[in-house]
Amino acid sequence: MEYYSNQIRLLVEQLASLPGIGGKTAQRLAFHIIDMPKERVEKLAETILKAKQTIRYCSQCLTLTDQELCPICSNPARDQKTIMVVENPRDMSAYEKTGKYEGVYHVLHGAISPMLGIGPSDIRLKELVHRLEKEVDEVIIATNSSLEGETTAMYISKLIKPTGIKVSRIASGVPVGGDLEYIDEVTLLRALEGRVEL
Amino acid sequence: MEYYSNQIRLLVEQLASLPGIGGKTAQRLAFHIIDMPKERVEKLAETILKAKQTIRYCSQCLTLTDQELCPICSNPARDQKTIMVVENPRDMSAYEKTGKYEGVYHVLHGAISPMLGIGPSDIRLKELVHRLEKEVDEVIIATNSSLEGETTAMYISKLIKPTGIKVSRIASGVPVGGDLEYIDEVTLLRALEGRVEL
Numbered sequence: 101m102e103y104y105s106n107q108i109r110l111l112v113e114q115l116a117s118l119p120g121i122g123g124k125t126a127q128r129l130a131f132h133i134i135d136m137p138k139e140r141v142e143k144l145a146e147t148i149l150k151a152k153q154t155i156r157y158c159s160q161c162l163t164l165t166d167q168e169l170c171p172i173c174s175n176p177a178r179d180q181k182t183i184m185v186v187e188n189p190r191d192m193s194a195y196e197k198t199g200k201y202e203g204v205y206h207v208l209h210g211a212i213s214p215m216l217g218i219g220p221s222d223i224r225l226k227e228l229v230h231r232l233e234k235e236v237d238e239v240i241i242a243t244n245s246s247l248e249g250e251t252t253a254m255y256i257s258k259l260i261k262p263t264g265i266k267v268s269r270i271a272s273g274v275p276v277g278g279d280l281e282y283i284d285e286v287t288l289l290r291a292l293e294g295r296v297e298l
Numbered sequence: 299m300e301y302y303s304n305q306i307r308l309l310v311e312q313l314a315s316l317p318g319i320g321g322k323t324a325q326r327l328a329f330h331i332i333d334m335p336k337e338r339v340e341k342l343a344e345t346i347l348k349a350k351q352t353i354r355y356c357s358q359c360l361t362l363t364d365q366e367l368c369p370i371c372s373n374p375a376r377d378q379k380t381i382m383v384v385e386n387p388r389d390m391s392a393y394e395k396t397g398k399y400e401g402v403y404h405v406l407h408g409a410i411s412p413m414l415g416i417g418p419s420d421i422r423l424k425e426l427v428h429r430l431e432k433e434v435d436e437v438i439i440a441t442n443s444s445l446e447g448e449t450t451a452m453y454i455s456k457l458i459k460p461t462g463i464k465v466s467r468i469a470s471g472v473p474v475g476g477d478l479e480y481i482d483e484v485t486l487l488r489a490l491e492g493r494v495e496l
Contacts, residue, residue: 105362105365106364107353108349108353108364119326119327129317130349141346141350142350143312145347148343149343151331152334152336155306167303190325190326
């Protein structure tokens with residue numbers, strides 16, 4: 101990139117270091133940013149800084165938020181006695197988009213992975229157990245359907261069962277609109293095991 | 299996105315307004331930025347601001363640069379008498395990547411498009427004509443092979459021919475590695491017309 105001047109090269113490098121942004125996209129973004137009106141560029145830089153400065157973990161569910169409590173935990177209309185356990189804030193927002201879940205969440209910020217050396221104490225499990233000291237009706241485990249997600253689900257279920265609180269796991273199966281022909285065997289078997297009577 | 303707190307929502311919106319960044323990518327980027335070390339976030343914001351503040355047009359070829367003259371125009375090893383005309387700085391960097399072109403450039407910052415109401419005076423043609431007052435051996439027109447690019451090439455060639463300076467156009471044809479079967483007819487005809495004797 102020696103044909104670019106220094107400041108352009110720096111910007112392209114910074115952008116290319118973000119996940120999912122390749123060299124070409126970084127270049128296109130850099131030129132776009134340089135061409136944007138000065139006010140919009142300042143706004144962009146300021147928003148980035150401010151997000152980093154103000155965002156912290158919700159003191160209850162540990163999702164990212166700029167308040168003491170996130171908008172969901174502080175919403176009186178939400179059922180505080182149903183806790184859905186997810187791996188990260190994006191999984192939480194995926195369920196929020198359905199618009200149908202009325203409980204609250206608990207964000208683990210990871211999943212147990214013996215392969216990567218991530219154990220139960222490396223994710224936010226202690227905080228979950230602490231939350232169960234208050235009255236809780238049900239814990240819904242919505243970790244991913246991966247090896248790590250399943251391991252984590254198993255671990256949490258064993259941890260909670262002795263307390264007598266109801267523990268459930270979201271269903272695995274064929275995605276809606278999915279064509280059986282293209283679905284892997286493990287999913288097909290799960291869908292069979294999890295069949296419901298009509 | 300009302301389930302995100304304000305600062306996260308703002309950051310996602312700002313990122314999603316960039317070209318080629320959809321909602322999901324913006325979310326992933328936002329969470330990544332929030333998770334980055336403070337110093338790296340500050341560096342990113344600073345680089346964005348600094349790029350906007352310091353970058354301007356090269357006084358000779360009009361590419362974007364942070365100096366009076368861009369690295370190519372100020373390189374004494376480059377042939378200042380050969381000017382390649384391109385639509386934008388990215389096209390220039392595409393040719394620089396070949397590592398084989400030794401002349402300089404002229405960046406039009408657009409192409410003539412009657413459809414979009416962009417005329418010859420809306421792109422940096424006046425500056426090109428001005429450069430031809432110095433000694434120039436050849437002008438190579440490397441605008442895109444689109445309707446607008448071809449229109450612009452035609453216009454420039456008519457503009458320069460009376461001066462006696464050699465004007466050329468980069469070749470159109472089948473891309474290297476391209477399978478004839480999947481190439482459109484116009485390109486195939488161009489490749490035939492532009493055939494070279496072996």
